[in-house]
Amino acid sequence: MTLEEGKLCSLLLREHFGEVVAKVGSHLIQTGAQALRMIGHETGTALDLVKKALCVLIQHNICSYEVNRRGQVEYAVDFIRVLRLLRFPRYIYTAKTLYGDTGELIVEELLQHGKMTMSSTVRKVADRLTDSTEGKTMEYSEVVNTFTCLVDTHFLQRCPVVSEVEKSEALPPVAPTMFNPEKEMYTVPRVNLTGRGKRSRSSDENDNDHKVKKPRLNSTNKETPEDDGIYWKVNFERFHQYFRDQAIITAVANKLDQTSSEIVRTMLRMSEVTTPPNAAHTQPLSSNEIFRALPSGYNISKQVLDQYLTLLVDDPMEFVGKSGESGGGMYVINLQKALACLSRATLETIVQERFGSRSARIFRLLLRKRHLEQKQVEDFAMIPAKEAKDMLYTMLSENLVSLQEIPKTPDHAPSRTFYLYTVSLLPTARMLLHRCYKTVANLIERRLFETKENKRLLEKSQRIEAIIASMQVTGAEETQLQEVEEMITAPERQQLETLKQNVNKLDASENQVDDTIFLLESYINSVQSTGH
Secondary structure, eight states: OOHHHHHHHHHHHHHHHOHHHHHHHHHHHHHOSEEHHHHHHHHTOOHHHHHHHHHHHHHTTOEEEEEOTTSOEEEEEOHHHHHGGGGHHHHHHHHHHHHHHHHHHHHHHHHHHSOEEHHHHHHHHHHHHHHHSTTOOOBHHHHHHHHHHHHHTTSEEEOOEEOHHHHHOSSOOSSOOEEOOGGGTTOOOOOOOOOBOOOOOOHHHHHHTHHHHHHHHHHHHTSOOTTTTOEEEEOHHHHHHHHHHHHHHHHHHHHSOHHHHHHHHHHHHHTTTTSOTTOSBOOOEEHHHHHHHSOTTOOOOHHHHHHHHHHHHHSTTOOEEEEESGGGOEEEEBHHHHHHHHHHHHHHHHHHHHHOHHHHHHHHHHHHHSOBOHHHHHHHHTOOHHHHHHHHHHHHHTTSSEEEEEESSTTOOGGGEEEEEEOOHHHHHHHHHHHHHHHHHHHHHHHHHHHHHTHHHHHHHHHHHHHHHHHHHTTOOHHHHHHHHTTSOHHHHHHHHHHHHHHHHHHHHHHHHHHHHHHHHHHHHHHHHHTO
């Protein structure tokens, strides 16, 4: 783990969980697995607070534990899981796009709480939806249906459970051994959830109904839910698979046309659950299967489909490959080649934005030709010698281009040595990924600074908003509301508006940089998993 990743992890933990959890989590990221007392001693934190911080991290699937040789329980933090906190808004937005408001709230609740049972998630989501819609109550059954859809498409999965053998033992072990129930990972338990969401009542109503509600609440607490002990969490890998698929579909639509992208979308949808996350290509699909699975709105003949598939196979991007002739031809999506192509395009864009179109031309040329001498670069790129030399040296100093020496004689004399410029895609992608982490850390720090600078004004604005909201509930007159609103002066209102715009820009920038991080991470992981 690099320094940039460590700094970003610390900022994310502080923003999401507070100072104590950030202190414990950052310490474990830097030092590796440690026992409870050692963590407390080295961080200078009370053991009680360390325990609470570890509980929070374990609840959010960030911290793991195991018993060492001496019988001590050691805790370790997975920094990759910490970095996923940055992508939470994107997970929630995707769930909303695919499954509407109900899907959005289910994923949001699970991300906020780390892990939850299905019954408690359904009740919370139904209550929130009932609160947000006037004159309509949300049935539990509707939320259960959406929850089931999310599980069936593997966006949600079961958490590891304690083995039945350990549960039955008289003397429990020092730390429970968790295992993944692979056969039941995506099996929704049969839970009889009937009812509707409840609206949250005002404080006056709660005071009046306190005597009535208390015994009813006590009686329900005694009942154990049918799915007690079966916890669910968000499957980040499945979301990443969806993001990757969408990036491939968009690239095909931009390069070719909408029909080609729809064919690729159909192929990806048919193999989304059967293809492992780090596979080099999807499962082979026959032309006949693809034709039958196309959306009803696309009235294209089998002959036209075959022509489109041939066009996709022959395209230089190589997103689609042919793996056999049976069933009218067997086709696959080359996922690793697609990610390499998208990463290459990302690097080219970065070079163009930073150094201009001529440098981008040289960079593309080196990617295509692999190794070139300076004179060859000048000739192929059709750029004057002085300019080409400056551009190559600038990119060399930024580690975007590397120089390889090939001596003609053993003495490595400069006059008898070839100097070849080249671009190594994988090291360059890694270097730019670390810069992206540094950029996100800077954006978060800037946002925190902006908020801290205007803390007094923000608190004043929130107090006035709360007063106005309470006055509206009690039925205050318009003149009274205006008097309260005028407590914020015109310059202060302008300052708040500027702050809001700045924070929105910073948030948008974080999301845009995360898109680049995702593409580069996916490419690097795909190369590491396949070994080439």
